[in-house]
Amino acid sequence: VATFVGADEHDVLDEVKTLLSFLPSNNLEQPPSYKSADDPGRECAALDTLLPDSPNVPYDMKDVIVEVVDDGDFLEYHAAWARSIVCGFARIDGRSIGVVGNQPMVLAGVLDIESAEKAARFVRTCDAFNIPLITFVDVPGFLPGVDQEHGGIIRHGAKLLYAYCEAAVPRISVITRKAYGGAYVVMDSKGVGSDLSFAWPSAEIAVMGPQGAVEIIYRRELADAADPVARRNELVDDYTQRLANPYVAAERGFVDEVIEPSQTRRKIVAGLRMLESKREELPERKHGNVPL
Known part of the structure; x- marks a missing residue:
């Protein structure tokens, strides 16, 4: 129910102030930007050795996010709910961004009903306030099981797909490891309109x-x-x-560039600067019909 939780009243007010610092006053304005002391061209050397040798060993996606964003500051959204996906606000190059990333530490980072809903809500929030989206992908698929099927996992997964397809803000994805099947498609793949898609050499992009x-x-x-x-x-x-492997995906146009992990921040900064003038024209209509 609660998006952010604080220890006391003062803590909650500090959280609110931090949240508002990422948001524009209304949907017609751009998010506030600040001059950052964090070098936009900084190499993230720690990322080159972050991933375990075995693809079956988990790692913490928050470590990736904190290494890439300005000064390691990350305001997590719904931190205690649907923990197989991480969402939150941060800055890169002084600009507000929304971050979505699969969390291998929880259920191997699979998408389930709750994580799809959480991410879809967050993506739509960022789009409503003109906040660019950065998506870190390490997803082995949708969570299998009778409960998920009866609960409508396909319908809920379609919410996330719809949210990304409808988002008109700059969108950059980074595939760190697993990108399998339909779950990869809904995680802001090139097929649903990602503006830039980068992959680490460790990326595995396939149907399964x-x-x-x-x-x-x-x-x-x-x-x-x-x-x-x-x-x-x-x-x-x-x-x-x-x-x-990512090089085959790059040959076929599913990935724009295979990059070294340490170059992730630099590439995202360059991408956001290039996409700063992005203006996407959407069809005139009252609103879309979200798969509820």
Whole structure:
């Protein structure tokens, strides 16, 4: 229910002041900007060694966000709810931005009903106040299960898809690791209109993960193999090299550039400066029909 929580009245008032510092007075104004002492061209060297060697080992997406934004200041939105996704306000190059990122530390960063709703609400809020969106992607898919299906996970996931498609503000995405299937599509992919899409060399962009894909595509071959484990490992490596790496995605136009993690802040700053004059013309209508 509560978007922000404070220890006492003074803490809450400080939170409100901080929140208002990111927002314009109305939807016709641009968000306030401040001169930052944090070098816009600063390298984020810590990001080069942040990701674990194994794609199955989690890391904290907040560490990525704090490293990239100005002075490490990040005001998290609904911090205690739907924790498999992180949303919040920050600044880059002195400009207000909205940040959305999958959280591998919680449910491996999957999208479920609550996280899709949380992110959709946040994206629409940023769009309403002309705040650019930066999306950090590490999503293995939608959360499976009967409860999610009966609860309408597809409909709720469509809310996030709709929110991104309708957002007219500058939108930049950074794929850090996993970007699988429909969940990747709704996380501000190029297919739904992201202005710029960057990927780290560790990114795996595919319909599904290499392990799952190999189990399905080569099921009969693995069953007949003299050493199924060794053959599976060979096929996983082949699938990753041919289909799941970011360079193939870049060749096909799904990614604009593969960048070193340490260059993330610099690339986002350059992208936001380029998109500062973005003006997207939307069709004249009363309002869209959000999938409620």
